[in-house]
Amino acid sequence: MLIEILQQTINGLAIGGVYVLIALGLTTVFGILGIAHFAHGSISMFGGYLTYFLATSQGLPVLAAIPVALVAGILLGMLVEILAYRPVRNANHINAFIVALGLTMMVEGINLQLFGHEQVVIPTGLSRVFRLGGITVPELRLYVIVAAIVLVVAMMIFVERTKTGQAIRAVAENRDAAILMGVNVRTIPLIVFGMSTALGVAAGIMVGALFAIAPGIGEGLVVKGFAVLILGGLGSFPGAILGGTVLGITESIAAGFISSAYKDVIAFVVMILVLLIRPQGLLGRAP
Amino acid sequence: MNRILALLPWLLALALLAVLPQVLTVKYYLHLSILALIWVIVAQGQNLIQGFTGYVSIVQAGFMGIGAYGSTLMGLNFQWPLWATMIMAPLITALFALATGYPSLRVKGHYFAIVTLAFNLIIVIVLVNYSELTKGEAGISNIPKPWGGNREAFYYLALVLAASLTLLAALIARSRVGEILLAIRQNEDLVAALGIAAWKYKLFAFVISAMYAGLGGALYAHFQGFINPEIFGVAQSLDAILAVILGGSGTIAGPAIGAFLVVFLPELLRFADSFRLILYGLILVLATIFMPIGIVGIAKAAFARIIRREVRHGG
Numbered sequence: 001m002l003i004e005i006l007q008q009t010i011n012g013l014a015i016g017g018v019y020v021l022i023a024l025g026l027t028t029v030f031g032i033l034g035i036a037h038f039a040h041g042s043i044s045m046f047g048g049y050l051t052y053f054l055a056t057s058q059g060l061p062v063l064a065a066i067p068v069a070l071v072a073g074i075l076l077g078m079l080v081e082i083l084a085y086r087p088v089r090n091a092n093h094i095n096a097f098i099v100a101l102g103l104t105m106m107v108e109g110i111n112l113q114l115f116g117h118e119q120v121v122i123p124t125g126l127s128r129v130f131r132l133g134g135i136t137v138p139e140l141r142l143y144v145i146v147a148a149i150v151l152v153v154a155m156m157i158f159v160e161r162t163k164t165g166q167a168i169r170a171v172a173e174n175r176d177a178a179i180l181m182g183v184n185v186r187t188i189p190l191i192v193f194g195m196s197t198a199l200g201v202a203a204g205i206m207v208g209a210l211f212a213i214a215p216g217i218g219e220g221l222v223v224k225g226f227a228v229l230i231l232g233g234l235g236s237f238p239g240a241i242l243g244g245t246v247l248g249i250t251e252s253i254a255a256g257f258i259s260s261a262y263k264d265v266i267a268f269v270v271m272i273l274v275l276l277i278r279p280q281g282l283l284g285r286a287p
Numbered sequence: 288m289n290r291i292l293a294l295l296p297w298l299l300a301l302a303l304l305a306v307l308p309q310v311l312t313v314k315y316y317l318h319l320s321i322l323a324l325i326w327v328i329v330a331q332g333q334n335l336i337q338g339f340t341g342y343v344s345i346v347q348a349g350f351m352g353i354g355a356y357g358s359t360l361m362g363l364n365f366q367w368p369l370w371a372t373m374i375m376a377p378l379i380t381a382l383f384a385l386a387t388g389y390p391s392l393r394v395k396g397h398y399f400a401i402v403t404l405a406f407n408l409i410i411v412i413v414l415v416n417y418s419e420l421t422k423g424e425a426g427i428s429n430i431p432k433p434w435g436g437n438r439e440a441f442y443y444l445a446l447v448l449a450a451s452l453t454l455l456a457a458l459i460a461r462s463r464v465g466e467i468l469l470a471i472r473q474n475e476d477l478v479a480a481l482g483i484a485a486w487k488y489k490l491f492a493f494v495i496s497a498m499y500a501g502l503g504g505a506l507y508a509h510f511q512g513f514i515n516p517e518i519f520g521v522a523q524s525l526d527a528i529l530a531v532i533l534g535g536s537g538t539i540a541g542p543a544i545g546a547f548l549v550v551f552l553p554e555l556l557r558f559a560d561s562f563r564l565i566l567y568g569l570i571l572v573l574a575t576i577f578m579p580i581g582i583v584g585i586a587k588a589a590f591a592r593i594i595r596r597e598v599r600h601g602g
Contacts, residue, residue, distance in 0.1 A: 030397075036397045036400070036401075084572055084576075087576045088575065088576055088579075091579055092579070093396070093397075094343060095575050095576075095579050097343065097397075097400070098528070098529075098532055098571065098575045099571075099572050099575050099576065101525050101528070101529075101571065102567075102568040102569070102570075102571030102572035102575065103568065103572060104568070105564050105565070105567055105568030105571065106564070106565050106568035106569055106572070107568075108564060108568075109561075109562065109563070109564030109565035109566075109567075109568060110565060112561065112564065113561055113562065113565065219521065223401070223404060223405065223408060223521075226397075226401045226404075227401070227405065229401075230398060230401060230402070234397070234398075261412070261415075261416040262412065262416065264408065264409075264412055265409050265412050265413070268405040268406075268408065268409055269409075271402075271405060272390060272391075272402060272405065275390070275393075275394055275398065275402060276390050276393065279393065279394055279398070
């Protein structure tokens with residue numbers, strides 16, 4: 001029993017890492033720009049597909065394909081900000097949400113057009129399995145967990161310690177005051193979208209290596225990402241990290257002990273319960 | 288005089304829709320028109336909560352699914368007559384809406400949108416996995432159709448229902464309840480400060496909107512004769528939102544026009560084949576950026592400009 005719980009916790013940490021990366025991107029965009037960036041999941045999957053494409057048809061080593069996909073993600077995120085979200089910046093927030101829905105359709109359509117209907121798995125060649133007591137840890141899962149931690153730490157350092165990060169936090173705190181202090185509010189959204197999309201692409205690559213990428217996966221992922229935001233509190237970094245980890249582990253344990261078909265239902269029920277008891281999320285500030 | 292003038296476009300549209308089956312030579316267009324009328328009902332429901340109350344719900348297709356499966360399964364398992372199950376469908380949907388609306392309406396804005404979206408996902412997951420009852424992903428076929436599947440008769444049924452439910456939506460919008468819903472959209476705190484229990488009105492709007500969807504779903508099931516969980520997914524809930532936005536949010540004509548658009552637009556884009564999804568998304572993005580007030584909003588603005596010019600020149 002205990003071994004089984006530990007095993008499912010380890011499994012849950014890998015998928016939790018994916019959720020954390022997706023949620024960090026969503027929470028940054030939401031916290032700073034107030035946009036519920038629904039297309040985030042589909043764009044992340046684009047990055048996963050691109051890595052697969054480079055690593056298979058183009059014969060690039062996976063480790064070389066990943067940085068290319070990350071850079072493509074940064075550029076794509078910036079493009080989306082300029083072309084789609086900037087024009088609705090000053091409109092009602094619902095408009096940005098509708099734009100996000102339209103973008104999701106477009107990106108899903110582009111993914112289908114470029115990469116087809118088949119589900120694909122990024123070939124990593126990492127198939128060793130470590131054994132620790134009664135627990136088995138596939139090498140790939142371990143690397144995914146480590147990579148997720150590295151990315152989260154890197155992002156925290158960027159936001160907390162650099163001048164640009166400071167400017168981003170200033171805009172999140174008080175847009176008008178930030179403008180008065182000389183922060184360029186045109187470049188901040190670009191940086192935020194570039195960074196968020198890079199994190200999303202990293203998550204997309206992880207999904208492609210751990211499970212598979214297929215049409216529709218991105219939408220499921222973005223919903224989970226939003227569930228994490230609700231769990232942790234909208235706009236809160238520590239909340240996204242805690243929420244993602246909790247959701248990953250809960251789902252994994254629910255799948256192992258209750259029912260794998262209903263694991264998503266259980267995840268959403270947890271989210272709704274948290275919302276009822278603490279509407280501001282686990283680590284969110286009271287409104 | 289003014290009131291009659293305002294009713295004129297409605298009567299014209301109704302007359303046009305009434306003769307439509309007689310002039311349509313392509314059977315497929317009749318099929319699409321019936322679907323569009325069903326979507327008018329669904330979109331009018333969506334407009335009550337999204338357009339008037341200002342709460343973007345993403346579970347409308349899920350509620351359609353509850354109506355569709357509810358009506359179908361009652362007919363299948365209890366051998367109730369088709370008419371009885373179709374009347375029961377919105378009532379069952381209302382019960383689900385009460386149970387889901389009460390917790391989700393405690394939160395606002397994006398939170399509400401995401402919680403309702405989660406409910407839609409839960410409905411689909413249960414429909415897929417509770418296969419002893421729902422036959423899972425394969426779906427249920429050979430659902431009984433009224434009048435032995437006579438399309439023209441069904442068209443008029445859908446038209447009468449769509450027209451009367453549009454009228455009902457207009458009556459709700461003009462009532463005191465409708466005014467309070469509008470006030471909630473504009474400033475919920477103020478409504479609460481006036482001593483009005485806003486949650487009751489929000490729940491009312493949510494439940495009524497779900498009943499519209501439930502009836503629309505039941506109609507859909509008995510029109511197509513086949514349902515599966517995929518039909519009632521989040522993508523279709525987004526279509527309901529689109530119908531409201533494209534047509535004109537918070538207006539009565541908007542959702543009706545938008546419903547026809549979301550049914551016919553993908554068909555018109557059929558020539559684009561695999562680019563259809565991309566084009567559809569692009570139209571949505573461009574429409575939101577360049578005409579956020581919807582078709583009805585633009586028409587009203589244009590009409591007002593003409594009237595003003597008339598007045599200036601005449602007087």
